[in-house]
Amino acid sequence: xxxxxxxxxxxxxxxxxxxxxxxxxxISGCAIGSAIVLAGIVARAVTDPSARCVRCxxxxxxIVLALWTVRTIAHWLQARLxxxxxxx
Numbered sequence: 001x002x003x004x005x006x007x008x009x010x011x012x013x014x015x016x017x018x019x020x021x022x023x024x025x026x027i028s029g030c031a032i033g034s035a036i037v038l039a040g041i042v043a044r045a046v047t048d049p050s051a052r053c054v055r056c057x058x059x060x061x062x063i064v065l066a067l068w069t070v071r072t073i074a075h076w077l078q079a080r081l082x083x084x085x086x087x088x
Contacts, residue, residue, distance in 0.1 A: 016085030
């Protein structure tokens with residue numbers, strides 16, 4: 001069982017902890033999504049010779065770039081929340 005004193009003492013940290021966990025979920029989702037999109041690019045490049053042009057990959061590459069941007073922002077926010085939570 002959790003000590004009630006510890007639960008009361010951690011009240012300031014709970015919000016930061018939940019937000020950091022949410023950032024972790026976003027980071028994981030972006031990593032999985034970018035892996036799926038990159039696998040699709042490679043699969044099309046291997047199986048379809050007509051899809052071996054950069055113009056054919058612009059949309060998937062834009063999606064990967066957007067996922068990496070969101071992932072980078074989530075990493076930054078998670079670190080920031082960790083610092084603020086530690087000082088709270």
